[in-house]
Amino acid sequence: MNEFGRKQAKILVFSTEKISDPAIDMAGLLKQYYPAGVYVISLPCSSAVKPRWILHAYEKGFDGVFIAADGSDCPHDESCTEKTGRIVMQTHEKMKEMNLDPARLRMAAICSVCSEAFVKQMKSFNDYLGNES
Secondary structure, three states: OOOOOOOOOOEEEEEEOOOHHHHHHHHHHOOOOOOOOEEEEEEOOHHHOOHHHHHHHHHOOOOEEEEEEOHHHOOOOOOHHHHHHHHHHHHHHHHHHOOOOHHHEEEEEOOOOOHHHHHHHHHHHHHHHHHHO
16 A cells, blocks of 8 residues: 555556666656556567566556557667557457456557656556556
């Protein structure tokens, strides 16, 4: 429980090494606090995430999964955002089949200097997930 009596959500973040990781690191350096239940896994590109990884996170007790997408800045593939969006849509369909709320999976582009945007996303997602239980 957090200081407001809400459940502390456990959120898995798939982040990217060159784009969103620096923003997450900067949030910590600038003491921009986000929920303690946030766990980060780094990938070279957000389109590398697999639906089975996302579903496995729910099986292991995560309340939500957030994909910090590269946006148009991806150094690996200029169509990264569209590919990642398709992965999210496919996973949403699988989640519906499994009676999992698709809103437990979110994606947003987080650029290398977007620490405030990342913190805002995590707080909002944590609030949503904490109110769901």
